[in-house]
Amino acid sequence: MTLLLENVTKRFGEHTAVNNLSLEIPEREMFGFLGGNGAGKTTTFRMILGLLDKSAGEISWNGEQINYEKSNIIGYLPEERGLYPKLKVKEQIIYLGRLRGMKKQEIVSELEKWLERFKVPEYMDKKVEELSKGNQQKIQFISAVIHKPKLLILDEPFSGLDPVNVEMLKEAVLDVKESGTSIVFSSHQMDHVEEMCEHLCILQKGKPVVQGALRKIKRSFGKKNLVVHADESLEFLKEFPGVVNYKKVMDGCKLQIEEEAVSQEILQALQGKGFIRKFELEEPSLNDIFIEKVGASYE
Numbered sequence: 001m002t003l004l005l006e007n008v009t010k011r012f013g014e015h016t017a018v019n020n021l022s023l024e025i026p027e028r029e030m031f032g033f034l035g036g037n038g039a040g041k042t043t044t045f046r047m048i049l050g051l052l053d054k055s056a057g058e059i060s061w062n063g064e065q066i067n068y069e070k071s072n073i074i075g076y077l078p079e080e081r082g083l084y085p086k087l088k089v090k091e092q093i094i095y096l097g098r099l100r101g102m103k104k105q106e107i108v109s110e111l112e113k114w115l116e117r118f119k120v121p122e123y124m125d126k127k128v129e130e131l132s133k134g135n136q137q138k139i140q141f142i143s144a145v146i147h148k149p150k151l152l153i154l155d156e157p158f159s160g161l162d163p164v165n166v167e168m169l170k171e172a173v174l175d176v177k178e179s180g181t182s183i184v185f186s187s188h189q190m191d192h193v194e195e196m197c198e199h200l201c202i203l204q205k206g207k208p209v210v211q212g213a214l215r216k217i218k219r220s221f222g223k224k225n226l227v228v229h230a231d232e233s234l235e236f237l238k239e240f241p242g243v244v245n246y247k248k249v250m251d252g253c254k255l256q257i258e259e260e261a262v263s264q265e266i267l268q269a270l271q272g273k274g275f276i277r278k279f280e281l282e283e284p285s286l287n288d289i290f291i292e293k294v295g296a297s298y299e
């Protein structure tokens with residue numbers, strides 16, 4: 001059960017929004033799709049969903065083209081939330097579930113389970129417009145997963161949620177994945193992607209600039225972060241050979257260094273300069289990688 005995109009391109013007139021993109025997303029995968037504003041993420045999603053025609057390339061599920069008229073394999077949480085404000089939650093979800101070929105009873109029992117899980121059983125008979133934005137998002141999520149899709153596409157699922165609801169939704173997303181669904185999600189929040197995804201793709205102006213397994217991407221990035229906390233001033237490290245970036249933090253500094261060996265030289269240079277409270281080498285964060293790969297020409 002693999003989603004395959006082969007050399008997919010989308011042009012809007014003169015503008016190429018997605019440029020020769022190839023991706024493979026296997027079963028039970030949690031795939032992170034990143035990129036700055038306007039990089040082409042939503043356009044890619046809309047092509048996968050059959051809402052937009054491709055200019056070139058192929059999209060297949062399990063080796064076959066998706067029949068959008070008949071198929072119920074996909075669930076979608078759009079970036080612009082699209083619920084009907086005047087409808088009650090129950091009416092709304094029943095309507096959407098029926099469109100996907102479900103029976104009313106089955107829909108209601110699934111909805112009950114989800115509302116319990118999100119700790120809002122009382123929303124069943126509330127109108128969508130009576131709910132806060134965050135709670136509307138939970139309902140929108142339920143509408144995307146009610147039919148147990150094989151592939152779930154989440155466009156910025158955590159935006160606008162408070163930390164408690166982010167955790168609740170993350171757990172729900174992970175459970176949906178465990179039940180066998182492949183998930184692709186976009187986010188501007190690197191920590192969420194870092195925490196949840198095994199594989200990812202960073203798009204820039206429609207082209208992938210980083211792609212693959214998160215662990216491998218981090219390893220091959222080379223540069224590391226070094227956090228030093230000390231009583232003495234560490235300003236001299238700004239000019240230290242092999243230090244690519246210096247950031248002052250509370251109690252010390254966070255450095256980006258060219259390679260691990262530089263940390264040894266820094267350690268030696270710190271000898272005799274007072275008490276060192278922290279000296280820790282860290283993997284580069286996804287944020288560091290994103291900023292280096294996309295940041296230079298970030299619009």
Ligand SMILES: Nc1ncnc2c1ncn2[C@@H]1O[C@H](COP(=O)(O)OP(=O)(O)OP(=O)(O)O)[C@@H](O)[C@H]1O
Pocket residue numbers: 012015017035036037038039040041042043044079
């Ligand atoms: N229907 C359209 N007609 C013309 N241009 C479009 C259309 N839809 C998208 N674009 C352009 O395609 C590019 C990619 O847009 P897209 O919405 O896919 O980006 P995105 O990565 O989802 O951005 P964001 O993170 O801001 O949501 C943008 O330059 C956008 O202006």
